[in-house]
Amino acid sequence: MSDIQYKGPLKEHLQNHVELKKAVGYKxxxxxxxxxxxxxxxxxxxPDAIDLTKEIVLDWCSKKTYEAQANQSSRASIMRQFAKYMDSVGANAYILxxxxxxxxxxxxxxxxxxEELTKFFTETEKCKYCSECPYQHLIMPVFFRMIYMCGLRSSxxxxxxxxxxxLENGILIVHQSKKDNSRMIPMSKPLxxxxxxxxxxxxxFxxxxDYYFPAFGGKPMTIGNVYKNFRKFLWGAxxxxxxxxxxxRVHDFRHTYAVHCLKKWTEQEKDLTAYLPVLKTYMGHDTFEETAYYLRMTADVFPNITLKLETQFPKVIPVLGGDVVETD
Structure with a gap:
């Protein structure tokens, strides 16, 4: 059951929609x-609305002066899903x-x-003590290396x-991440x-x-603290x-991990049809298409291996327009 209590004229539909999403496995x-x-x-x-009318939907989805186009599109997508739910239970709803x-x-x-990774990680070693996050100077060198070396999302x-x-077996356990996926991630010996x-x-003690990367009061490090240090390390590097x-972005370390893996495997002439499912599982992708996205990105970033990729694995490389880009 959702912890949020809705109070508006469509509260019952909103509550039921959210509870249904959670019941089928979505956070x-x-x-x-x-x-x-x-x-x-x-x-x-x-306040007197009974139906989800076109007027209400378009009013809510109208672009705010301060928001990016992608944010408006995201709000509209959430509203479209809610409208489809209402329609499925026989309620009147305008579906965008x-x-x-x-x-x-x-x-x-x-x-x-x-070279950039080396410079960046060197900068993390220069992180200083901060009273707001007492272990910050110890956390940052490990935190950013872990994101890159294990292909993790920042969250x-x-x-x-x-x-x-x-630490005995060198394994991380990620619980209920994106789309409630959980997985075990082997770490390298150096990490x-x-x-x-x-x-x-x-x-x-x-x-x-307790959180592995704690902030003040035992809470997890905030996104703001991570981003502030990230920008500082970029500047220094x-x-x-x-x-x-x-x-x-911080999330680009995860993208970089996937691309570097595929580059190495391609140069070693590994069978990508066998290795891609491994990468898919390791990164916690929900679909094969999310992983295959990195094939095209690898070819774009390293054009010297494009011919090898397209010659040896013509049916594996997708033709993608860049829409399958994850957020945290």
Whole structure:
């Protein structure tokens, strides 16, 4: 059952829609919060509404002066799903046509070079003590290496508990990540050893339920703290940044991991039809298409191996327009 209580004229439909999504396996927490804002909107502006009319939908989905095109498209997608639910239970609802609002220009993931990674990780070692996050100077060198070397999403690393990091066997356990997928991730020996040194300094008296990368008060590191340090390390490594929303992003370490894996396997002439399912499982992808997306990206970033990819694996490389780009 959803923790959010809706109060507007469509509250029952909203509550049931969210509970159905959760019942079939979706976390749906973020979307439930978006729908709570819609609920407040209808309560204030359309308190007597019985149906989800076209007027209400278009009013809610109208572009705000401060938001990006992609944000409007995302809000419209959430509303489209809600309308489809209402329609499925016999309620009157206007369903936005798919693609009614343009997504705008798609973000192209930034793939860090080996030299850039070396410079970036060197900068993380210079991180200083901060009272707001007492272990920050110890966390950052491990945190960013773990994201890249294990292909993690930033949230997956931030929310790791001490019990999720098996230093004896060198394995991370990620619980209920995107689309509620859980998985076990082997770490390299160097990363495992670095984690052991980190744990000796930070977790001598910790409990298994404590966060592995703790902020002040035992809470997990915030997204803001990660991003602030990320920008500082980029600056120190002389890696150009286009401004918020333009990248490079923290999430691009995950993209870089996948591309570097495929590059290495291609150069070693591995059978990608056998290796792609391994990468899919390792990264926690829900579909094969999410993983295959990186084949084209690898060819684009490393044009010297394009011919080898397209010659040896012509049926594996997808023709993609860049829409399958993950967010955290």
């Amino acid at each position: 749906y927490d973020t979307n439930a919060c978006h729908l709570k804002r819609f609920d407040q909107f209808t309560l204030e502006k359309y 046509p798919k693609g009614y609002f343009s997504k705008g220009q798609q973000y192209t993931p930034y793939i860090y070079t080996t 997956e690393a931030r929310l790791l508990k001490l019990a999720d990091v098996d 495992t050893e670095r984690c052991r040194h980190y744990s000796d300094k930070v977790h001598q 910790s409990k298994v339920e 002389n890696i150009s940044h286009g401004g918020r929303g333009k990248g490079p």
